[in-house]
Amino acid sequence: xxxxxxxxxxxxxxxxxxxxxxxxxxxxxxxxxxxxxxxxxxxxxxxxxxxxxxxxxxxxxxxxxxxxxxxxxxxxxxxxxxxxxxxxxxxxxxxxxxxxxxxxxxxxxxxxxxxxxxxxxxxxxxxxxxxxxxxxxxxxxxxxxxxxxxxxxxxxxxxxxxxxxxxxxxxxxxxxxxxxxxxxxxxxxxxxxxxxxxxxxxxxxxxxxxxxxxxxxxxxxxxxxxxxxxxxxxxxxxxxxxxxxxxxxxxxxxxxxxxxxxxxxxxxxxxxxxxxxxxxxxxxxxxxxxxxxxxxxxxxxxxxxxxxxxxxxxxxxxxxxxxxxxxxxxxxxxxxxxxxxxxxxxxxxxxxxxxxxxxxxxxxxxxxxxxxxxxxxxxxxxxxxxxxxxxxxxxxxxxxxxxxxxxxxxxxxxxxxxxxxxxxxxxxxxxxxxxxxxxxxxxxxxxxxxxxxxxxxxxxxxxxxxxxxxxxxxxxxxxxxxxxxxxxxxxxxxxxxxxxxxxxxxxxxxxxxxxxxxxxxxxxxxxxxxxxxxxxxxxxxxxxxxxxxxxxxxxxxxxxxxxxxxxxxxxxxxxxxxxxxxxxxxxxxxxxxxxx
Amino acid sequence: xxxxxxxxxxxxxxxxxxxxxxxxxxxxxxxxxxxxxxxxxxxxxxxxxxxxxxxxxxxxxxxxxxxxxxxxxxxxxxxxxxxxxxxxxxxxxxxxxxxxxxxxxxxxxxxxxxxxxxxxxxxxxxxxxxxxxxxxxxxxxxxxxxxxxxxxxxxxxxxxxxxxxxxxxxxxxxxxxxxxxxxxxxxxxxxxxxxxxxxxxxxxxxxxxxxxxxxxxxxxxxxxxxxxxxxxxxxxxxxxxxxxxxxxxxxxxxxxxxxxxxxxxxxxxxxxxxxxxxxxxxxxxxxxxxxx
Numbered sequence: 001x002x003x004x005x006x007x008x009x010x011x012x013x014x015x016x017x018x019x020x021x022x023x024x025x026x027x028x029x030x031x032x033x034x035x036x037x038x039x040x041x042x043x044x045x046x047x048x049x050x051x052x053x054x055x056x057x058x059x060x061x062x063x064x065x066x067x068x069x070x071x072x073x074x075x076x077x078x079x080x081x082x083x084x085x086x087x088x089x090x091x092x093x094x095x096x097x098x099x100x101x102x103x104x105x106x107x108x109x110x111x112x113x114x115x116x117x118x119x120x121x122x123x124x125x126x127x128x129x130x131x132x133x134x135x136x137x138x139x140x141x142x143x144x145x146x147x148x149x150x151x152x153x154x155x156x157x158x159x160x161x162x163x164x165x166x167x168x169x170x171x172x173x174x175x176x177x178x179x180x181x182x183x184x185x186x187x188x189x190x191x192x193x194x195x196x197x198x199x200x201x202x203x204x205x206x207x208x209x210x211x212x213x214x215x216x217x218x219x220x221x222x223x224x225x226x227x228x229x230x231x232x233x234x235x236x237x238x239x240x241x242x243x244x245x246x247x248x249x250x251x252x253x254x255x256x257x258x259x260x261x262x263x264x265x266x267x268x269x270x271x272x273x274x275x276x277x278x279x280x281x282x283x284x285x286x287x288x289x290x291x292x293x294x295x296x297x298x299x300x301x302x303x304x305x306x307x308x309x310x311x312x313x314x315x316x317x318x319x320x321x322x323x324x325x326x327x328x329x330x331x332x333x334x335x336x337x338x339x340x341x342x343x344x345x346x347x348x349x350x351x352x353x354x355x356x357x358x359x360x361x362x363x364x365x366x367x368x369x370x371x372x373x374x375x376x377x378x379x380x381x382x383x384x385x386x387x388x389x390x391x392x393x394x395x396x397x398x399x400x401x402x403x404x405x406x407x408x409x410x411x412x413x414x415x416x417x418x419x420x421x422x423x424x425x426x427x428x429x430x431x432x433x434x435x436x437x438x439x440x441x442x443x444x445x446x447x448x449x450x451x452x453x454x455x456x457x458x459x460x461x462x463x464x465x466x467x468x469x470x471x472x473x474x475x476x477x478x479x480x481x482x483x484x485x486x487x488x489x490x491x492x493x494x495x496x497x498x499x500x501x502x503x504x505x506x507x508x509x510x511x512x513x514x515x516x517x518x519x520x521x522x523x524x525x526x527x528x529x530x531x532x533x534x535x536x537x538x539x540x541x542x543x544x545x546x547x548x549x550x551x552x553x554x555x556x557x558x559x560x561x562x563x564x565x566x567x568x569x570x571x572x573x574x575x576x577x578x579x580x581x582x583x584x585x586x587x588x589x590x591x592x593x594x595x596x
Numbered sequence: 597x598x599x600x601x602x603x604x605x606x607x608x609x610x611x612x613x614x615x616x617x618x619x620x621x622x623x624x625x626x627x628x629x630x631x632x633x634x635x636x637x638x639x640x641x642x643x644x645x646x647x648x649x650x651x652x653x654x655x656x657x658x659x660x661x662x663x664x665x666x667x668x669x670x671x672x673x674x675x676x677x678x679x680x681x682x683x684x685x686x687x688x689x690x691x692x693x694x695x696x697x698x699x700x701x702x703x704x705x706x707x708x709x710x711x712x713x714x715x716x717x718x719x720x721x722x723x724x725x726x727x728x729x730x731x732x733x734x735x736x737x738x739x740x741x742x743x744x745x746x747x748x749x750x751x752x753x754x755x756x757x758x759x760x761x762x763x764x765x766x767x768x769x770x771x772x773x774x775x776x777x778x779x780x781x782x783x784x785x786x787x788x789x790x791x792x793x794x795x796x797x798x799x800x801x802x803x804x805x806x807x808x809x810x811x812x813x814x815x816x817x818x819x820x821x822x823x824x825x826x827x828x829x830x831x832x833x834x835x836x837x838x839x840x841x842x843x844x845x846x847x848x849x850x851x852x853x854x855x856x857x858x859x860x861x862x863x864x865x866x867x868x869x870x871x872x873x874x875x876x877x878x879x880x881x882x883x884x885x886x887x888x
Contacts, residue, residue, distance in 0.1 A: 055773075055799060059692040073796065309794055311752050311827070337752075338796065360794060360826040405782040472783070476805055552808050554783075580784060596807045 004064045011197055012051055012071065018196030019044040019189070024383055026192065028209040029185035030376075032130070032176050033082065033329050034344065035294050036303070036369040037212070037376030038434070039185035041384050042081030043193070046088060049078025065101040068094075076333055076340050077307055077363065080387065083131055083186035085305075085331040085342040086119050087193075090135050092333060093118030108152035112139045124320070124330035129173030131186035137166045138194075157198055163191050171253065179293035181215075181254025208251070213379045215252050216294060218245070222262050223287035226280055239266055254293075258286050294377060300327040300344035303367040304351050309338045310359025319358055326351045344369070367434055368459045375457035382429055382457040389433035392471050393419060393440040393449070396559065396585030399468045406475035409433075416587045418445055424452035428460060439463035439471055439493075442588075468556070468584060469498045469592055497550065498594040499524040499542050501535065520590075536569040539593060543574065550595040553577055556584030558591060566591065599679040599738035603730065604670060606662060606694075607637050608686060610721025610838040610884065611728075611866035618731045620678070622670055626871035627660040634660075635870065643868035647840055647878050650765075657874045658769060661693035667701045675709050680740065684727045687717040687791065689798035690771060710740055714747045717798040718791050719771075720872045721836035721884035722756040728834055728864070729754075729886055750888050754793040755823055757803060757816045758882035759839075759846070763787050765877030766800070773799035781805070786812045790819070809846035817853050820885055824858065829887035831859040838866030839881020840873070847881045854883065 019026075019040070026040030053074040058067070072088070072095035079088040093115035097107065116135050120126045141159040149155050167187050171178035225238045242259070243266050250256040265279055304327075308314065313336050324330055327345030334340050337359070345351050348366045355361060365387065375381050389409035394400060400413040412419065412427055419427070428436055436458045440449055443466040453460035465471055470493035500523040504515045511527045520538040521531035524546065532538040543553060553574070555567050567581040584592060603618060607625045625636040628646070635641045649655050671681060683702075688695035695715060702711040716726045726747070733746045763779055766772045766789070772779070778787040788803040795801065803819055806812040824832070835854065839847050854860060868876060876882070 053797065055689050055692075055797070059696045061696065309796075311749060311794065362795075402782045405780055407777060476785070476807075549810070550808075551810070554807065582783065596811060 002060075002062075002064075005058075005062060005067050008064060008067060008071075009051075012047065014198075015193050015196035016044070016047045016051055019047055019192060022192050025209050026185050026189045027376075027383070028212055029182045029188050031180040031182055031293060032127075032174060032184065034298055034303075034369050034373065035180075035296065035376060036367070036372035037381070038081060038367075038372060038384060039083050039189055041434075042084040043087060043186075043189040045080045045387060046075060046078060046084035047193070049080070050075035050088075053078060063101050064103065065095070065099045068098050071095070076338070079333065079340055079342075080305065080365075081303065082329050082331055082342055083189055085333050085340055086123055086131055086186065087190070088340070089122040089331070089333040090115040090119040092335070103152065105146055105150065105152045105155060108155075109139070109143055109146060112142055115139075118333075122331055122333050124324060124332075125328070127174060129170040129177060129187075130184050131190040133170065133173065133184075134163050134166060134187045134190045137163055153197065156194065160191070160194055163194065167191055176293055179254065179289050181252035181256070181290060181293075210249075210251050210255075211381070212294065212377055213381060215250075215255050216291065216377060217379075218250070219255055219258065219287050219290050222258060223284060223291070226262065226284045226287065230277075230280055230284070242266065254286075254290050258283065258290060261286070298370050298373060300329070300346055301368060301370050302345055302348045303329075303342070303369050304345050304348040305340070305342050305363070305365045306352065306355050306361055307334075307338065307340045307363040308355050308359045309362050311337065313337050314339055314358050319355070322354050322357070323351060326354070365435070366459075371457070371459055372434065378457070380429075382432055384434045384458075385432040386434070388435040388437070389431045390475070391428065391431060391436050391438045393424075393438070393442075393445055394468055394471060395441060395587050396468065398556065398583035398585035399441070399471070400585075402582065402584075403468075403471055403475060406472065408471075408475060413585075418442065419448065421448045421452045421455070424449055425456045428452060428456035428458055431458065433458055435459045435461065437461045437463060439465045439474055441468040441471055441586075442466065463493060465493045467498075467500075467592070468586060469496050469594055470494065472496065496594050496596060497546065498592055499529075499546065500589045501539055501542070501591040501593065502589045504531070523589075535566065535590075536573075539566060539591070540570060540573050542593070543570070543577075543595070546595060547577075551578060552594075552596045553579050554594045554596065555579065555581040556586070556592040556594075557581060558584060558586045558589055560587070561590055600677065601680045601682060601734055601738060602674050602678040603682050603684065603727065603734075604667075605684040605723065605727055606686070606871075607869045608720055608871050609724035609727060609866070610836050610868070610872065610882070611724040611864055615724075615864065615866065616727065616731075622674065624662050624666050624670065626662060626869075628657055628870050628874060629660060630655055630657045637870040641870055643870055643873035643876075644841065646870055646873040647842070650873075651878050656768060659871045659874055661691055662697060664697045664700065667697060668704065671701060671705055671709075671711070675705060678709065680710050680712070680738065681705075682712045682714065682730065682734075682743065684714050684716055684723060684730060686719055686723060687798045688715045689717070690719055690791075690800075712740065712744055712747070714751065715798075716754070717751050717793050717795075718754060718756055718884070719875070720756070720758075720868070721838050721866055721882055722754055722791055722793075724836050724838075724864075724866060725754055725756075725834050725884040725886045726750055728836075728862075729888065750886065752794045753827060753829070753888035754884060754886045755820070756791045756882055756884040757819060758789050758791075758876065759786055759809070759812050759816075759880060760789060760875075760877055761786055761879040762877045763789075765880070766875050769875050771800060771875055773801065775800045775802045778802045778805055783807070788812050788815055788819075809843075809849060813846065813850045813853050816850065816883060817857050820854075820858060820883075823885075824887060827887050831861055832885045832887060834862045834864065834886045835860050836864045836866045836884045837881070838868055838872075840868065840876065840879050843879045843881055846879075850881070850883060858885075860885075 023040030023044045027037045030039040075088040079085045094111040097111035097114045141162045170184040329344040331342040392408045392411045400411045403411045473495040504519045507517045513528045515531040519531045522542040567579040602620045628635045698713045716723045775789040785805045787805045790803040
């Protein structure tokens with residue numbers, strides 16, 4: 001790796017680390033276009049995705065322009081959310097110019113100009129007061145100061161103070177920001193990204209943003225106080241509480257003003273009732289506006305992102321026309337035969353269907369923004385760390401290890417006691433993931449899981465699996481699909497033929513099969529199919545009955561099996577078959593046997 | 597075809613050199629390193645020889661990139677006899693060094709002869725399939741731009757699937773790519789990995805895994821059928837199946853399942869070379885399908 005490439009890599013690593021460190025600050029500013037609180041995470045994932053997908057075996061003589069192009073291509077494929085896609089567009093424009101490996105200050109200006117054009121053109125209905133404005137201002141300022149220094153990186157860093165000023169002005173450009181009392185989250189993220197370019201991270205202290213729940217709670221207390229006064233209700237201690245609030249700690253500009261004005265109102269001892277009434281009504285209106293800016297009607301519920309690739313060049317204009325009817329916040333980035341599409345829509349399936357007409361969908365993701373919004377404004381909001389996780393709920397230490405090794409992100413071993421709704425909510429929230437694919441090993445857990453899914457902070461896709469084998473089946477097969485999409489197909493869970501062996505604790509007759517106390521019996525497809533005195537004979541009879549052209553029998557031993565090598569016994573009876581035995585550790589049944 | 601065209605590749609085609617139906621074909625042999633010793637494919641040093649040593653002696657082997665000098669010499673030897681040289685090269689993201697050497701050599705001869713370097717985005721049978729289809733293309737055109745364009749289409753329509761019972765061979769060779777996700781299973785699994793021509797990253801990806809050869813063969817055939825749907829392809833123009841001959845039952849099973857489920861214009865049963873055995877490991881086999 002040349003020094004030049006190492007420097008670029010180092011700069012991007014710094015940016016990525018800096019973004020991760022401050023993603024929550026950016027998340028808390030996220031009110032436009034939808035207050036779903038994920039701008040910081042999306043930007044951090046976009047940059048991290050661009051870096052982590054660069055192949056390790058790069059040629060020694062790769063040029064800086066080629067390396068930047070590689071980052072740009074990966075950024076496009078891994079961009080997340082509206083701001084992430086706009087950032088990837090900006091970077092795409094920049095690298096298009098820098099492919100000529102000319103890093104003179106003049107060429108960098110051309111690159112920034114091209115970046116702006118690409119970002120504006122790729123965004124449907126581009127709005128000022130967003131990160132687009134900061135990109136455009138970077139271009140202006142850079143052009144203005146270009147003759148002052150030779151080093152383009154230093155010039156970019158010199159633009160940062162100006163961009164900070166512009167960021168502070170974004171509420172004047174986009175009314176929704178002013179109403180909500182914040183600067184633009186995408187713009188703030190873009191600025192943090194540039195600040196990350198500096199080796200010294202302490203250049204600016206990033207403000208500790210008040211949590212949105214706390215801000216809304218303060219606003220609500222203030223509003224209720226004013227409403228009560230207007231209804232001439234009996235006075236409580238709330239007035240004193242509001243008067244003693246430290247306004248200096250309220251970082252939200254709008255709320256800061258509201259609280260300050262209310263404190264002035266409360267101090268005002270005037271007897272002019274008319275003036276007082278008008279002042280109070282204006283303040284109530286302010287609090288209501290602030291509240292509604294963070295609780296808008298989310299017209300389009302699903303933030304949908306897809307990457308489409310084709311053998312032929314895709315006409316981006318035709319693609320745009322085909323998709324725009326499905327929603328808003330459309331951003332299309334890419335070139336040639338690969339495009340990334342971001343749109344807010346109520347019909348993600350229709351978007352997916354229409355985009356598939358243009359080529360092969362190599363990535364897709366659907367986020368429920370209403371759910372994210374609920375999380376964002378709640379008192380116990382989760383700071384998402386991951387885009388997607390696979391969560392399995394299973395009985396047995398052995399199965400836990402097997403499922404983890406097959407790629408499950410988290411496996412909860414509940415042993416004998418099935419988890420409560422509260423436990424499931426806690427577990428789902430602890431994953432800190434925006435989307436979770438959740439699968440239990442018992443149908444009895446499904447109801448609680450569904451309820452927990454409705455209460456937790458993530459978008460949960462429940463797989464209606466009913467035993468540990470179906471979880472193995474789910475994770476085997478096409479692993480790629482799980483990584484690329486939120487969706488799983490139910491037929492995936494029934495791919496492995498299997499039966500269960502258990503021991504009767506009392507005499508009974510079920511499904512036409514008589515079972516004596518102490519007998520072993522076999523359950524297949526939810527029904528008892530046979531029973532008998534010895535374990536080996538019962539298992540062998542079941543294999544004989546169910547075997548077609550399978551060649552491997554896998555035995556998963558339960559927790560209560562002691563010193564019994566069933567595999568060796570069966571091997572003698574079926575020399576043509578391969579037997580493998582693993583510890584499952586399940587409490588409910590002695591054995592699971594699969595035929596593959 | 598008026599132009600005299602030479603095609604150059606290497607001995608990692610997934611087919612025997614005698615299976616290349618083109619007279620003007622030259623190839624280089626990849627160096628294989630076992631400890632300090634360097635080996636090249638020969639009657640003695642074959643894939644079978646290496647796979648047996650893997651099992652019996654637990655040796656480790658690795659390959660090196662093609663030699664710049666050998667590539668230069670090969671072109672030098674032929675430059676006056678041809679009007680155009682086409683090099684079909686292993687995927688640039690699988691071996692950046694080899695592709696770069698090919699590019700440097702192309703540049704070196706720029707004034708003397710046009711050289712087209714085709715980045716196959718493939719290894720083993722994938723390179724073989726691109727090569728065999730390329731031979732069909734140059735029967736219809738000798739226009740440089742025309743060949744380049746058709747070759748590009750060929751590459752993005754070529755897909756390979758490999759069953760590698762022990763992924764550690766690939767891992768040790770530094771080619772595991774995103775298939776790393778399939779390592780470390782508690783259950784004994786048969787991983788299926790792929791090289792997808794339409795993936796611009798051109799690295800090994802995990803396709804899935806199964807417990808039996810029948811399962812993984814079905815998985816591969818289903819993936820091929822899905823790919824055909826995506827590409828709106830009604831047939832496979834060429835398919836190459838090759839692998840460790842000691843696993844002939846699984847290889848035959850795959851061949852039978854392919855012909856019974858998908859229309860295939862030409863099916864070639866290939867062979868592994870010494871260098872390919874390094875990554876495939878004992879029992880490994882693969883299939884490439886070209887849809888263009």
